[in-house]
Amino acid sequence: MKTIILEQPGQFRLTETEAPTQPGAGEALVRVRRVGICGTDLHAFRGRQPFFSYPRILGHELGVEIVALGANDPNLGLKVGDVCAVEPYLNCGQCSACRRGKTNCCQNLKVLGVHTDGGMREWITVPVTKLHKAKSATLDHLALVEMLCIGAHAVRRAQLEPGEPVLVIGAGPIGLSTIQFAKLAGANVTVMEMSDKRMEFAQRHLAIDQWVDGRQEPVPQLQALLGGELPTTVFDATGNPQSMMKAFNLGAQGGKLVFVGLVQGELSFQDPEFHRREMTLFASRNATSADFAYVIQMIDEGKINLDPWITHRASPEELITEFANWLDPERGVVKAMLEF
Ligand SMILES: [Zn+2]
Ligand SMILES: [Zn+2]
Secondary structure, eight states, X not given: OEEEEEEETTEEEEEEOOOOOSOOTTEEEEEEEEEEEOHHHXXXXXTOOTTOOSSBOOOOEEEEEEEEEOSOOGGGOOOTXXXXXXXXXXXXXXXXXXXXXXXXXXXXXXXXXXXXXXXXXXXEEEEGGGEEEOSSOXXXXXXXXXXXXXXXXXXXXXXXXXXXXXXXXXXXXXXXXXXXXXXXXXXXXXXEESOHHXXXXXXXXXXXXXXXXXXXXXXXXXXXXXXXXXXXXXXXXXXXXXXXXXXXXXXXXXXXXXXXXXXXXXXXXXXXXXXXXXXXXXXXXXXXXXXXHHHXXXXXXXXXXOGGGEEEEEOHHHHHHHGGGGGOXXXXXXXXXXXX
């Protein structure tokens, strides 16, 4: 079967590998149809993904079709031919986090396509419990589900109230998915972004309520938009340490700050500012099965228009030559999609 291997930073190879055989108990053999490309893949290609080893088969945002099923729980309702999204977070089921249902931050977590070989190949075997089937979502949509779950999970962590003033910092794909689910939660969403291209995309396709220019001082802009007040929940989806440290000062008294993006290294904050606000700080990592079910339901119900998100496409052959170009911000990539 066709397989794309990231041999070392900057070097993909399209090759043939042996296809997996029949699935074992609790497993499904799936045909990979779509692979969404995300920041993690770009970091791995650049050689900047920590705790990453080469060679590696990338691909964790997968739209797949079930080809064969091993013995499994009939309550899952899976059958050959179903199209599914894959929850790529392979958790141990035993650690303290798993026992408390926090499978997204399992102590022994292995993410498919990051810590183990992923979906950039025609067939792959996955645990049936990690398949989430859709009613009407297309394969393109299903390959966007994992990315959407990152935003959905962050929004669920924050327990937003309808009408609540919310600020989302950063309108890259993770910011966009956060905006999307904050809107669905009924929040009044302000977006802060430094790139005109990204801001324009968010305004055009996500019906955001208002935005502030990240290149200017944000507090006066927020106060002007919010009747002199500050947002009660702030999401930072930049993965930029300066932005994340400044975000401590952008929320209202008694408010919440959610770090959706992450950085390698230390962040610091002024404790008096933090305490004065009695702020609650959240990290948000990956997503759970409940987030996958919710996101797929929202897509099936037509609550999210995903068509504009996919800006670039490639076959396995094209990916080898095109991938490096997707790193160039001038290309305006929102989501690139590999089609098998
Ligand atoms: Zn991803
Ligand atoms: Zn675990």
